Amino acid sequence: MQEGKLLTFVQKLTQLLETHPSEKIIFSQGKKLLEELIAVDDWLPEALSKSHPDYYQQYLLYADPMNRFSVVSFVWGPNQKTPVHNHTVWGMIGQLRGQECGTNYYQQQDGSYQAGESSICHPGQVETVSPNTHDIHAVVNNSSDKTSISIHVYGGNIGRIERAVFDIKTGQQKQFISGYANAFTPNLWHTGT
Amino acid sequence: MQEGKLLTFVQKLTQLLETHPSEKIIFSQGKKLLEELIAVDDWLPEALSKSHPDYYQQYLLYADPMNRFSVVSFVWGPNQKTPVHNHTVWGMIGQLRGQECGTNYYQQQDGSYQAGESSICHPGQVETVSPNTHDIHAVVNNSSDKTSISIHVYGGNIGRIERAVFDIKTGQQKQFISGYANAFTPNLWHTGT
Ligand SMILES: [Fe+3]
Ligand SMILES: [Fe+3]
Ligand SMILES: [Mg+2]
Numbered sequence: 141m142q143e144g145k146l147l148t149f150v151q152k153l154t155q156l157l158e159t160h161p162s163e164k165i166i167f168s169q170g171k172k173l174l175e176e177l178i179a180v181d182d183w184l185p186e187a188l189s190k191s192h193p194d195y196y197q198q199y200l201l202y203a204d205p206m207n208r209f210s211v212v213s214f215v216w217g218p219n220q221k222t223p224v225h226n227h228t229v230w231g232m233i234g235q236l237r238g239q240e241c242g243t244n245y246y247q248q249q250d251g252s253y254q255a256g257e258s259s260i261c262h263p264g265q266v267e268t269v270s271p272n273t274h275d276i277h278a279v280v281n282n283s284s285d286k287t288s289i290s291i292h293v294y295g296g297n298i299g300r301i302e303r304a305v306f307d308i309k310t311g312q313q314k315q316f317i318s319g320y321a322n323a324f325t326p327n328l329w330h331t332g333t
Numbered sequence: 334m335q336e337g338k339l340l341t342f343v344q345k346l347t348q349l350l351e352t353h354p355s356e357k358i359i360f361s362q363g364k365k366l367l368e369e370l371i372a373v374d375d376w377l378p379e380a381l382s383k384s385h386p387d388y389y390q391q392y393l394l395y396a397d398p399m400n401r402f403s404v405v406s407f408v409w410g411p412n413q414k415t416p417v418h419n420h421t422v423w424g425m426i427g428q429l430r431g432q433e434c435g436t437n438y439y440q441q442q443d444g445s446y447q448a449g450e451s452s453i454c455h456p457g458q459v460e461t462v463s464p465n466t467h468d469i470h471a472v473v474n475n476s477s478d479k480t481s482i483s484i485h486v487y488g489g490n491i492g493r494i495e496r497a498v499f500d501i502k503t504g505q506q507k508q509f510i511s512g513y514a515n516a517f518t519p520n521l522w523h524t525g526t
Contacts, residue, residue, distance in 0.1 A: 150398045185516070200520050205343045205395075299522055319524060323378070324517035327393050329492055331512060 147328035149177040150202050150211065153293070157208050163230050163270060170293070171232055171266050178234040178291055179264055184213060185326055189237075191217035191287045192321075200320040202328070203297050210299065212292045212320070216240065221280035223305040224253060225316075229295040231269040235261040238281060238288030242267055245276045251311035261290065276306060340521035342370040343395050343404065346486070350401050356423050356463060363486070364425055364459050371427040371484055372457055377406060378519055382430075384410035384480045385514075393513040395521070396490050403492065405485045405513070409433065414473035416498040417446060418509075422488040424462040428454040431474060431481030435460055438469045444504035454483065469499060 143151075152173050161169070188199040196216040203210040216238075224245050233242070241260050245253040253276065260282055261267055269275055281288040292298070299320040304313040336344075345366050354362070370376075381392040389409045396403040409431075417438050426435070434453050438446040446469065453475055454460055462468055474481040485491070492513040497506040 147398070154398050187517070200522060202398075203522055205340070205347050205521070297522060320520060320522060323520050323523045324380070325520045327513060327516050327518045328398070329393060329396055329490060329513060330516045 144328060145177055145183045146201060146211070146326060149173055150328065153209060154204065157204075163272060166230060166295070167232070167268050171268070174232050174234045174266050174291065174293055175264065178236045178266070181236050181263065184236065184289065187324075188213045188322060188326070189215060189289055191215045191220075193217065196220045196222065196281075197321045198299060198318055199322045200299060200325055201291070202325060207297045207300075208295070210294050210297045212294070212298060214290050214292055216279075216281035216288045218284050218286060219281055222278050224276060224278045224308055225305045226271070226275045226303050227269050227294060227298065228271055228275065228301055228303050229298070230271075231292060231294045231298075233261065233267045233269070233279075234291045234293070235263050235265050236289045236291050237263060238283055238286050239263075240279050240288050240290055241282045242277050242279045244274050245278065245306070245308060247276075247311065253306055253308040253311060337521060338370055338376045339394060339404070339519060342366055343521065346402060347397065350397075356465060359423060359488070360425070360461050364461070367425050367427045367459050367484065367486055368457065371429045371459070374429050374456065377429065377482065377484075380517075381406045381515060381519070382408060382480075382482055384408045384413070386410065389413045389415065389474075390514045391492060391511055392515045393492060393518055394484070395518060400490045400493075401488070403487050403490045405487070405491060407483050407485055409472075409474035409481045411477050411479060412474055415471050417469060417471045417501055418498045419464070419468045419496050420462050420487060420491065421464055421468070421494055421496050422491070423464075424485060424487045424491075426454065426460045426462070426472075427484045427486070428456050428458050429482045429484050430456060431476055431479050432456075433472050433481050433483055434475045435470050435472045437467050438471065438499070438501060440469075440504060446499055446501040446504060
């Protein structure tokens, strides 16, 4: 029985994290696994790929019960964007559909945040975030007429983690917990119709 | 944030199985966890509690990605029953709703199978099966007008395991793989509506 791509990814990442790898290894070996997952856009269930007219959606695809990692489908309608925010855990962002522009932000002497490098992610590409190096960013769907979808993998249960959005002028933080939009996740062992 | 009952069960059973416990410990400590899960019938999503007019349903609630265990909602319409079958892994059957009658079968000298002890399970009660002692049985919803639901926990991914049904007269086995009826499992971290 050939396993589904998402199950294969979850199994291989679980095995990798069992070895307590460094972030460097996660961002090389784990990144390769994510690249395989997003190489062909033929596996995401339709219910977990729907955009919302008013804000981007976060659908949990899988979470490790011991909170070692989570896999989330982020869906942006045309031009939808995030506020400037952090993650507090390592993250990998794999573009599945459409294109997104991510911009990192860095705090200045006066407490404000300044935009640093931006990069546009095309399908098949993976970006990273990390509290050790570059954890604060904003993401926007770079298209004015198409939905974009990226598959995010984090070193924790991202929908349950208390993290922050930033007022870039004042540097003020506001804590938030994102939650998830979906009450049901894919059955990784379902076959047939 | 108070975790849901199913998440709490999954986390505690994962932790227990990490210690590579004996079957005796699984059937004591693991059984206690299952008893807590089924003590109050207020948590099973409606989509995973629906009976089918023609045959009993098996809805996956959670499976360990490394196939150490699975949690399944079995739903029987009035008087629906299983054939005589085995499991090949340890199992615990917790009655959530209605009542089911389980009967163990034992192979005789001539190859046929003979019914042994029967027991009726009421809500809150947990029965076990094991290839080491009593793996072959049949289960029937003991009511002619009510649905019954039991929450099964197995030491493997039960919907993917090749196992057998038995012709009790001839002793002949027929291999089968049950699969699951549902394409989506509960998001254990979903909150709100
Ligand atoms: Fe982000
Ligand atoms: Fe059984
Ligand atoms: Mg371990």
